[in-house]
Amino acid sequence: MEMITGRKVLDDSLPDDETHLVTIFRRNMLDKEKFRKFVDPTLVLSTESWNSLLEVSDLARHCTAREPSQRPDTCHCVNRLSSLVDQWKPTNVDEDDDEGETSEMGLHQQLEQWRSDDFTISDSDTFSSFNMPRR
Structure with a gap:
């Protein structure tokens, strides 16, 4: 979540309702346009990269579910992320x-x-x- 947004997990310099990254990340994921504005503006994303970022973001959202029983196990995470490995290539x-x-x-x-x-x-x-x- 930190890499996607460019924000710290806890940032006391922000208003109280934006202090905790996990809470605001999960809230912004509900609206794709709102989420697009929430993503680190220094990231240059093609349509394909945006779709990959959404997939990683969705996984991050699931991994931070309140109830541990609702979080995916490591094997599931590896399987979802491994499909993106071949697509990743540095832009600069x-x-x-x-x-x-x-x-x-x-x-x-x-x-x-x-x-x-x-x-x-x-x-x-x-x-x-x-x-x-x-x-």
């Missing part, structure tokens, strides 16, 4: 980006490249990185 490529050509790839392609990279971490590095005792 930063020339100073250390990632090189990966910044022009879609998220799914970046994930596959990351998985195929030939680096490994030894068990001792893993344990020392997380300050966890060896067993």
Whole structure:
């Protein structure tokens, strides 16, 4: 919700009825035109991107239901979001980006490249990185 709106979860500088992002987000989702004005104005959205944003927003709305039994489980969330992965591609490529050509790839392609990279971490590095005792 923070990324979609560009707002903080709690913002005491706003009027009382707009302080809590979850409440106002859920309220604005009821009216698509109102919601369009509520979305971070720095986001440049094509029709396809707008539809994807609405899908992610709807999922966020469900994830913040008052009753835990009404919230989707993680598997459901992953399934809904995974269908959007192939569509995601950065709109602006930063020339100073250390990632090189990966910044022009879609998220799914970046994930596959990351998985195929030939680096490994030894068990001792893993344990020392997380300050966890060896067993």
